[in-house]
Amino acid sequence: MTNLKFLLPALFAALALPAAAVDYQIDPTHTYANFEIDHMGFSTQRGLFRHTSGQIRYDPEARSGEIEIRIDAASLDTGFGLRDEVLRGADWFNVESFPDIIFRSQRFIFNDERPVAVEGKLIMLGEIRPMRLDITRFKxxxxxxIGKRGCGADAQGTLRRSDFGMQTGLPFIGDEVRLHVQVEAYPPP
Known part of the structure; x- marks a missing residue:
């Protein structure tokens, strides 16, 4: 009984401590970046990148975090192999010289307890530009x-490909690109 008298206050004190930041590793089997772009006014063309990696640090108590998502540009898939090879080439994504597209956060934006956006930098084709991803789903x-605790989100933003030096096809193929990222992340093993 004496041990219980000392154990209960220690347990309650531990439960009252604020949650600390947690490090997560992006799950590449549930994380994809996809895009939409106007094709000559006739249609919206879509594609995705099949390989991603990265880390997330999330601290709900401090309302802060850090994200780095690395997208393998050569994993581009639009559903048409010949187009994919052209897009991987020097006039478009130039994957030989610039194999990765990287998003690095600078600031989380919260509405009450929920993150609603992440502002950061997008690095593509050797250029660094500001990028805001609005979070449409978060949990x-x-x-x-899988029996693990983790976090997931859907986020979206827009960019102008010409800001990154990608001029091919303008103005017939759209300059504005809508980027969507679905991500799941879990603590590293």
């Missing part, structure tokens, strides 16, 4: 399928 919790 942290236990993923019952």
């Amino acid at each position: 942290c919790g236990l993923n019952l399928a």
Whole structure:
């Protein structure tokens, strides 16, 4: 009984401590970046990048965090192999010289307890430009399928490809690109 008298206050004190920042590793099997672009006014063309990696640090108590998402530019897939090879070439993504597209956060934006946007920098084709990703879905919790706690989000933003030196096809192929990122992340093993 004496041990319980000392154990209970220690337990309550530990529960009252604020949650600390948690480090997560991006799950490449549930994280994809995809894009939409106008094609000569006839249609919206879509594609995705099949390989991503990165880290997230998230601190809900401090309302802060850090994100780095690395996209393998050569993993581009529009559903048409010949177009994909052209887009990987020097006139478009130039994947030989610039194999990665990187998003690095600078600031999380919260509405009450929920993150609603992340502002940061997008690095593509050797250029660095500001990028805001608006978060349309966000959840942290236990993923019952894998038995791990983690976080996931859907985010979207727009960019002008010409800001990164990608001029090919302008003005017939759109300059504005809508970027969507779906991400799941879990603590590293």
